Amino acid sequence: MADNFHSITFEITTGTAEVALDITDRCAAFLDTTAPGRDGLLNVFVPHATAGVAVIETGAGSDEDLLAALRDLLPSDSRWRHRHGSPGHGRDHVLPGLVAPHATLPVIGGQLALGVWQSIVLVDTNRDNPRRTVRLSFLG
Amino acid sequence: MADNFHSITFEITTGTAEVALDITDRCAAFLDTTAPGRDGLLNVFVPHATAGVAVIETGAGSDEDLLAALRDLLPSDSRWRHRHGSPGHGRDHVLPGLVAPHATLPVIGGQLALGVWQSIVLVDTNRDNPRRTVRLSFLG
Amino acid sequence: MADNFHSITFEITTGTAEVALDITDRCAAFLDTTAPGRDGLLNVFVPHATAGVAVIETGAGSDEDLLAALRDLLPSDSRWRHRHGSPGHGRDHVLPGLVAPHATLPVIGGQLALGVWQSIVLVDTNRDNPRRTVRLSFLG
Numbered sequence: 001m002a003d004n005f006h007s008i009t010f011e012i013t014t015g016t017a018e019v020a021l022d023i024t025d026r027c028a029a030f031l032d033t034t035a036p037g038r039d040g041l042l043n044v045f046v047p048h049a050t051a052g053v054a055v056i057e058t059g060a061g062s063d064e065d066l067l068a069a070l071r072d073l074l075p076s077d078s079r080w081r082h083r084h085g086s087p088g089h090g091r092d093h094v095l096p097g098l099v100a101p102h103a104t105l106p107v108i109g110g111q112l113a114l115g116v117w118q119s120i121v122l123v124d125t126n127r128d129n130p131r132r133t134v135r136l137s138f139l140g
Numbered sequence: 141m142a143d144n145f146h147s148i149t150f151e152i153t154t155g156t157a158e159v160a161l162d163i164t165d166r167c168a169a170f171l172d173t174t175a176p177g178r179d180g181l182l183n184v185f186v187p188h189a190t191a192g193v194a195v196i197e198t199g200a201g202s203d204e205d206l207l208a209a210l211r212d213l214l215p216s217d218s219r220w221r222h223r224h225g226s227p228g229h230g231r232d233h234v235l236p237g238l239v240a241p242h243a244t245l246p247v248i249g250g251q252l253a254l255g256v257w258q259s260i261v262l263v264d265t266n267r268d269n270p271r272r273t274v275r276l277s278f279l280g
Numbered sequence: 281m282a283d284n285f286h287s288i289t290f291e292i293t294t295g296t297a298e299v300a301l302d303i304t305d306r307c308a309a310f311l312d313t314t315a316p317g318r319d320g321l322l323n324v325f326v327p328h329a330t331a332g333v334a335v336i337e338t339g340a341g342s343d344e345d346l347l348a349a350l351r352d353l354l355p356s357d358s359r360w361r362h363r364h365g366s367p368g369h370g371r372d373h374v375l376p377g378l379v380a381p382h383a384t385l386p387v388i389g390g391q392l393a394l395g396v397w398q399s400i401v402l403v404d405t406n407r408d409n410p411r412r413t414v415r416l417s418f419l420g
Contacts, residue, residue, distance in 0.1 A: 005179045039285045047255030049197040054377040057329040061361030062373035081201030093202035097194040104244040104384040106417045115327030137246045145319045187395030189337040221341030233342035234349050237334040244384040277386045
């Protein structure tokens with residue numbers, strides 16, 4: 001592995017409810033360890049077909065608002081063709097079409113160059129998969 | 141061109157219906173040729189204003205479900221201001237606002253680090269443009 | 281800073297109306313200065329929790345169509361939990377969940393490899409924040 005690329009995976013408990021989980025601290029800790037003082041790009045990726053990565057404010061209701069908007073835009077009803085699980089589960093498979101499972105973000109001096117109100121969030125509406133993997137990759 | 145960057149384009153037939161076309165094999169073949177055993181990021185990009193790139197499950201209905209959701213969210217009716225083509229065609233130009241025409245994904249040991257159920261999909265609702273270009277770029 | 285990475289920020293006036301502002305020229309000028317003739321990836325990032333980056337056609341109504349679609353999908357009403365500002369402002373905080381605040385795009389020979397009809401657009405529905413920062417980063 002060349003020194004300019006580092007990648008890890010970690011597991012996270014998402015439980016059995018819809019969640020928008022703040023993983024910013026995990027991303028920052030990864031950069032502290034693997035890219036101290038360095039510049040480049042951080043790629044955040046979830047290797048799941050029913051989850052996405054968003055960059056939004058957390059702690060003031062917007063994480064819940066995003067989940068509510070997704071319930072409205074992708075209703076958990078019988079409209080979906082996806083043939084596995086309960087009918088409403090089909091929406092979870094459309095989610096990554098709107099909230100992509102990847103985000104690539106600037107890193108300056110070993111720090112994520114996020115805005116004050118931005119957090120990196122794992123969006124997971126799938127109640128049947130309580131554990132998730134996240135892959136973080138730094139390229140500098 | 142530096143050895144750490146490789147980029148190609150290829151053409152793909154999307155036909156005259158709405159499609160969500162699995163291009164994962166094309167991406168894997170590109171990496172086999174240009175980045176065997178290497179680590180880095182794959183950028184998938186469609187240089188079109190009426191197409192997007194999604195990472196979803198294929199083969200179990202979710203590709204059709206995504207197209208159906210987009211028909212619901214961006215109806216093919218007369219609401220659009222876009223002045224070219226038929227009125228409903230305006231929705232195709234809004235599509236890349238929701239399903240972005242780019243995806244940047246981790247590559248580990250020359251392989252896409254996708255989840256078991258993830259595929260890379262070209263989303264094209266434009267029935268008037270039956271041939272599309274895709275650009276694949278590896279940066280390691 | 282290694283020679284293969286360059287990053288700047290610039291400020292842009294978005295005013296007090298909803299806007300989809302074409303910033304393609306700013307991106308091209310950045311590459312002209314920092315990456316002439318070079319290959320790599322351009323990361324476009326807005327460090328704000330109420331804005332996004334889209335790659336769409338401009339000048340033929342689609343920028344207005346995207347804003348109209350977002351008004352329909354994320355209505356400016358009292359449904360939002362976000363507790364700051366006016367109730368409808370909560371939608372602005374959900375926007376980056378659908379129109380992500382980042383885009384990573386291929387650069388070939390110092391030029392953005394965009395399609396003929398593609399522009400890079402800052403999407404900002406927040407009327408209370410008339411000045412915005414954009415970060416451009418080249419990694420080659």
